[in-house]
Amino acid sequence: MDGDHACCEGALAAGCRFVAGYPITPSTEVVERIAARFPSVGGMFIQMEDEIASSIAMQGAVWAGAKAMTVTSGPGFSLMMEHIGYAAMTEAPCVFVNVQRTGPSTGLPTQPAQADMMQARWGSHGDYEIIALCPNSPQECFDLTIEAFNLAEIYRVPVMIMMDECVGHMTEKVVIPRASEITVEPRHYTTQKPEEYLPYKAEKNSAPAMVRVGNGYRFHVTGLTHDERGYPSTSLEIHDRFVNRLIDKVRNNARQIIMLDETDTADADVVVVSYGITSRVAVKAIQAARKNGINVGHLRLMTVWPFPEKRLHTLASHVKAFIMPELNMGQMYLELQRCIEGRAATYLIPHSGGTVHNPDDIYQKIVYAARHPRKKKETAK
Amino acid sequence: MSAKNPRNQYLRTERMPNIWCPGCGLGTAVNCFISAIEDCETPLDQISVVSGIGCTGRVAGYLKLDSFHTTHGRPIPFATGLKLSNPKLKVVVFSGDGDLFAIGGNHFIHAARRNMDLTIICVNNFTYGMTGGQVTPTTPIDAFSSTTPYGNIEEPFNLPFLADCSGAVYVARWTVFHVRQAARAMREAMHKNGFSFIEIISPCPTLYGRRNKIGDGLKMMQAFKDNSVIADETDTRNVALDFRGKIICGKFVDREKTSFLDMYNIKMAERFGPFYEPYEGIK
């Protein structure tokens, strides 16, 4: 099956039973399959009037107890930005799928890009953290969709699945394990009684337990800064504590959240850092380079947000050059540079999208980087 | 404020006093709603209130129910998701004219078209209160606002007509002067299976009344009393409001139509046959 369909199956396997969406290429196949599959499994799909409505109907469903998702691409993702912030602020566990296409604006609707990576992280106003995953095959569209739902429940954050047109429309073998072999994170409901429950009282670095509408808790949810009762507050102290918790619950759990796929990095001189469809093209170039004696490794980001800053920082102590190919003009590369802090050479291989990189371009850059590393300073004993 | 006030059980008294201005009609609108739910058959735990942004957007936060203060213009799609995932809930959207009909106008007509089982209470004060009195889609022609300093030149929406022709099964209009009728209308609307709409004309003395020389809250109430004409079943085409003109109040539409969820179950049962298990919410 293709990546879009695999994403639908992953959502089903993860227990998702509410999807609101609006047709947009190249993500439409996800909701088409959802629309066909849901009535027979007790799920509810609704095609809303636009992406703004889809991304908030999903959140209404969350508070009524559903695991919920919305699916879109390019312009639709832009329309959803405010509700990423609302989900972050209200700590609504939910999943946004973005099958990335080429932009800006309408761009090339039927061609792949990876140019919404920064938008996924920073698209809504204000300070918050999200999690974003990046599959590189239909199989991973299935696997990482399940993972996205699980992470959403653990941390109560919006989780983005940053696919691209190529992965979404590519058909490959997808192995769907038995339900008993799939780990599904249930929603964490409070065990407290209504009179003692505080909806937004949480331990450090974590999210509070939830309640479900209609169960007598008479709780309040607001996008305003709120106290532990969930009531709006203008106290700067409460605001500061609250925003810090939103950030900390992701940042301070980055080690548990981040999934990486590393090959030959332990003694590599050059490391290619890539994600999504680009990672497959990168491997082709890496294999060619290794055959020609270049000591090159690969770090594939399955989790792109939070960015694996600690791992990169560690690698920079022995790696002489990092290369990042991506289907944009330099987005995650900025993160790479930030983490390397000039301790190794960094090279971007930009691409305006529409197709994937030519593996030879990546190969040439590996060869170049191997010849132009940043010299390591001898550490003083 | 007496702690013994029997209405306090419906309010988050710990959040009082509210943020609304003296003379504002919102307190009265909330009171009407409490009257409505007091006699409602639905247990309070099964009633959920969803608001958007603005002065009326704060209603959800003061009611001691499961309540949601959502984003600007989006209470209806949020309520749609809530209702579809738990159809046992009575979901009431309580929001203002700017929220529901400017930024949220598209959602309103589509929820009405689908006959989503929601009750929409729009407190129409003809202005954006929280941002300082700007023109809204319901501001009458010639009325002054902070963004129409020379008078409004745009035709306003006739809200009951918009609701009617979009497919609502229940449409009524009252002013905050008509507390009993408004409460009754809210109760009736909540009992309808489908998209119901109530417009509550309400004073904003601070911004709309003052700027348009109507006067304070009391004077505005007096104006509502003097200008109102109660005429149930009036054709909604004929209930448009104009600046300082008559306010036709009453129940304009009350009809039966299959709701979204009932239609869903009927159609899916047709397709899937006897093995189809009717959808009753997320398990």
Added chain:
Amino acid sequence: MTSEIKFGGFGGQGVILAGSIIGRAASIMDHKYATMTQSFGPEARGGACSAQVIISDDKILYPYVTRPKILVMLSQEACNRYLPEAADDGVILIEEDLVHPKGLKPGMKVYAIPATRFAEELGSKMTLNVVMVGFFTAVTKLVSYKSARETVKSSVPLGTETMNLMAFDRGYEYGQALT
């Protein structure tokens, strides 16, 4: 070994399904790796239709077909468009009544079959793509007879299995006779 294959034709011929059957036979039945990508976009409207399939013994990295070794062409327009992309020693499978390849290179081998006629003889023009799948299986030997046949059976609409299997066999036998 990696083989790049391009299927081309016009909408309604079942081009995508043909590509998908071959890919599924290779990956699910023969336990090789296979990837299919389709060309989407304005060119996919107005009739033209194509599917690109890669079959490999190893994991497929680069997902697109750049220099197809095998072309399966069901329309003249597709053939005109894709023949220049094909490898110099390409194997070109054509529907002989619909396609007359122009610009063949000396190293190319052409295998022609009157697939539409066969399909019509079997009672449904719709099975043209399955005739081509059988023909492909015999000529290229990239997927096994058994896997391709099984995949045809599980891919076609319920109730049409027998007719489609006949179509597959017809194409397969015709291909065997040519090779």
